[in-house]
Amino acid sequence: MNLSLLVNHALWTTFVAGFISVAYSVLLAFNVLSKPRGDKKMNDIADAIQEGAAAYMKKQYSVVAVIGIFIFAVLYFVFNPITAVGFAIGAVFSTIAGVVGMNIAVRSNIRTAQAAKKGLSSAFSLAFQGGSITGLMVGGLALLAVGGFYFLLSRSGTSSLQPLVALGFGGSLISVFARLGGGIFTKGADVGTDMVGKIEKGIPEDDPRNPGVIADLVGDNVGDDAGMAADLFETYVVTVVAAMILGKLTFGENLTVLFYPLLIGSISVAASIIGSWFVRVGKNIMGALYQGLGVSIIVALVGFYFLTNSAFPNGLNGISTINLFYTLAIGIAITVGMVIITEYFTSKKFGPVKAIANASTTGHGTNVIAGLAVSMKSTFAPILLIAAGILVSYNLAGLYGIALSAMSMLSLTGIIVAIDAFGPITDNAGGIAEMAGLDEKVRRVTDPLDAVGNTTKAITKAYAIGSAGLAALVLFASYTQELARGAKGVSAAFFSLSDPSVVVGLFIGGALPYLFGALAMEAVGKTAVSVVNEVRRQFKEIKGIMTGKAKPQYGKAVDIVTTAAIKQMIVPALIPVLAPILVGFLLGPKALGGLLVGSIVTGLFVAISMTTGGAAWDNTKKYIEEGNLGGKGSFAHQAAVTGDTVGDPYKDTAGPAINPMIKVLNIVALLIAPFLI
């Protein structure tokens, strides 16, 4: 198979692939929207969720727009108009990804609840289609944004890739806000609602008597869906841009090198779509998802092989063709490894979750201790895997090899998001079923889907942060090369660990994920406390809520969470923008280099421990709810609810927000590099 036609018309290939991805996604959306929405009660609930989510998103993006316009102006005047435009495009496309993710989710949930009446396979099929829409939209938009903006750049005669960096900046910055704002919303509402409902009142999750329940359901959509979509869009774009820039810095003006990452992405669009056809549920939901992922991987690998042979039949500057292909295979291998490790640590079938469950029988304290231990332990294997990936790719193809591994990893975003985003949809569907008083059996369909979703959500996050580590290293390499272009004194020795400036930079950089994570946790804690107080107030003041005679004021809780989330996302989100500027200009480019690497090192640990640990806690609760160790309502179950509560901001707020955060740090450093010498 010779793909030279694709290679020779790489930009067109990219556009076509991006268009196919988006179009297929729209097609799926029409199919989902054609499905029945169920009875009036279900519709009322779904409408309330949809309104709450839309209102929150509008407010969130209004605030972000103000900050975005300010940064646009700074880029416009300090850099140049085209750089500012790049930033704007990145920001707008990231916003679109988030808005699409949310809108699909709030429309799929009710239809999934309705489909669940017919059984597992129809519910799963619908929810999976909902997830696929978001996944393919994210990948497609990323290809169109990067390819399209590059086309504009080359038309306008700009040869600098700085505007592309700005594109990544726009995407990442919006994504930090979306992850944080959405994350604070969803977990503030979730924690607060559960603490009064489950622990104090002893009523089930999503019980309509709970005044916080709509806020909780809204949260799933603005956090797990919109936030995740923006995050993965950002991750994809930044990885493509980083690979393109490093390619240019390493190999000079070589269009094949420049477009190679886009072509990898294009191949994977096809791979993701084909893979999605193989997700067919039998008894084993996880098995079905893995089947889809496996097919995507095989198709992608075959495509990569022929692509690489067509693009670089004689290798590239001494790197053999097969070595280039191997670096792509390594990216896939890291993905598979991350999936296996994360599943081990978060699935109900294996030791870690069972260990937390056993510790729950002795109380809240031992549950949390065991959970924290699992959370910390879960970082070891992924880090070794990433380290091995770095070493092997580097030995095969230098720094560019690392960039290619990252790109190959990220190219699978379409299918990875698809097998993730169905989770929150089924979670929401279960909530609607509970609130609308649907038959028990509906819940028995959505619950296992939700549990699998917990693991796949954790997998996506581990995947995102793992690839973020690689992509950030590539950005760091670009930063050093950018500095080296501008000044003579910058050589390999410039960033020596024997230099105290570098070590100080490492320390400060290492501190940033901790500070950022702390603020995110604090924000969730504060928001949850205000929800608890509001829910308690309603239970106390509105007589008859518990007997079902009076209706709670759901909207009040939504408003409280909205205000709290937006207020508290701003300060932490600005840390990664301001820290590199401060350190760069006060302590110099060496310390800034140290800061970048330091933030990657601790960022990986904080993020992986939080996302995996949180999912393990969540599934521990589900494991006990299945009837193990005393089942629902037992002492162990209460302890497990506490663990789940603690894990909530870990896995859905602080942890995942670190991925875009370290990218923003690195991108800002890359942008200011020319001014530092």
Place this chain on the structure above:
Amino acid sequence: MNLSLLVNHALWTTFVAGFISVAYSVLLAFNVLSKPRGDKKMNDIADAIQEGAAAYMKKQYSVVAVIGIFIFAVLYFVFNPITAVGFAIGAVFSTIAGVVGMNIAVRSNIRTAQAAKKGLSSAFSLAFQGGSITGLMVGGLALLAVGGFYFLLSRSGTSSLQPLVALGFGGSLISVFARLGGGIFTKGADVGTDMVGKIEKGIPEDDPRNPGVIADLVGDNVGDDAGMAADLFETYVVTVVAAMILGKLTFGENLTVLFYPLLIGSISVAASIIGSWFVRVGKNIMGALYQGLGVSIIVALVGFYFLTNSAFPNGLNGISTINLFYTLAIGIAITVGMVIITEYFTSKKFGPVKAIANASTTGHGTNVIAGLAVSMKSTFAPILLIAAGILVSYNLAGLYGIALSAMSMLSLTGIIVAIDAFGPITDNAGGIAEMAGLDEKVRRVTDPLDAVGNTTKAITKAYAIGSAGLAALVLFASYTQELARGAKGVSAAFFSLSDPSVVVGLFIGGALPYLFGALAMEAVGKTAVSVVNEVRRQFKEIKGIMTGKAKPQYGKAVDIVTTAAIKQMIVPALIPVLAPILVGFLLGPKALGGLLVGSIVTGLFVAISMTTGGAAWDNTKKYIEEGNLGGKGSFAHQAAVTGDTVGDPYKDTAGPAINPMIKVLNIVALLIAPFLI
């Protein structure tokens, strides 16, 4: 004032200072032992604690001895006999420090309980004397060990400082075991006992009806006292050795440079003793302790000034005399800064503890979330402080300046340990009072002392880990110089962040404190679960425990904890010994260098967040128990007990053990460096 006499006879000065420190400590011990032990009931309890502690220590050190003898043999054959002897001396002295710390504590506790009958000031005075004994013994032993072994070395004609490194290795390795074993014992017992006693049965802490109570009280002595003493001994020795080695590597054979760190330590012995005279309790216990610390600092600074002027009247290789002094002042400034920051985050008077307390009113989950947020946030200011210290010292006096700052920081060990070790003594005294049914007012004396002790314990740990960061950096610098001596290719560029081997090393090194911490947490969790089960069994099977008619089998619980702690300390303690050997020989010296720095970076964060966060949780519980937010038995109190439980292994097992662990990593690397090239 001209101290040239001291400088010219530096080794004798060191011996005299070490001897004075030990002798004064013995003198204090006689005074403490002459105090009355109270009635028979108190004696029975204290004897049980003493027996349990002695039995545990014997078992712990027997196991450690086997490992120690194995390593001794390896050093003997792979290196040389004198290096093996250095290791043995370090190990033996560290053991002595631990044994002394434990023996003093188990004898001071009962006498403090008896003194508490007379009131706060007599109890405090006695407990503080107990703490001072350990503090001065640790500092004195460290000076005697290093000075004495150097004397033997020079007599035997050995000019290599490698045997001194081995001395540090012996001290650090024993200390890892002591911290881990003691830490798992104390917190396994504490968590397990509290979870059944306080949460399930609703009986107070240290209630004699609780079958785990003696194990809990034994734990305070083997963990907080013996473990801490071994840890600080190790920290002191390694810092002195690191400063001596770096001095020799930087300035060649210059005896004044070589002995300068020992003289700094000698000055500080006087400063610590004088400072301890100024600790007189009025209403404000913390104020009294700070007064003593303040006087020590002033005396030390004055001494350092004259010492430096006498030792280096014309500066040192271009470094001015005053700059050398300034680096010492920076070490003191970092200490003061760490004290202030830690007090802010852990004292009941300030925002962080109050925030956790407020979050407790809404339940277990929000308490833990708020505590984790405080824990992560508490790392930021200390890291900035350490970073600033590194930059300024380096600019004043190069790498040696960092070594001097570390040495000056550590020289205050005597007074710092004194104001720490009184805490566990009063904690134990309170336990004895409760168990012996002494008057309520005794407990009203020991409780506030215990609360202050929580903060000072956290301060000592922050101080130890902060200085460990500096000392480990000095060891890393020695490692790079050691490599550079042996091979030509090793220059500043060798450890470049642009080199993937270095980055991979950073990742792997960063993973070690996480893995180590996870295993330590897991060990405490498992031990606690077995204690819970045993305590529950006794409550169930032995009728009449709750009514006080039957006596619980305290010894059974002690045995269970002993076996569990010893079994579980071994694997994590071997990580820092084996990891550098594996990485050094498999991935090479570059990756090993990265590993060292990576472990320092994440080690600092993990350790500070754990020790400070744990103390904040503990004091939150005390704050509520004082009657705030509902007081004892309230919903908020239950949540605070959970937080305290989670904080236990954080602050007393995993967190503090990371300090010796990163030192062992660095020392092993330094020892194997010659074989890597």
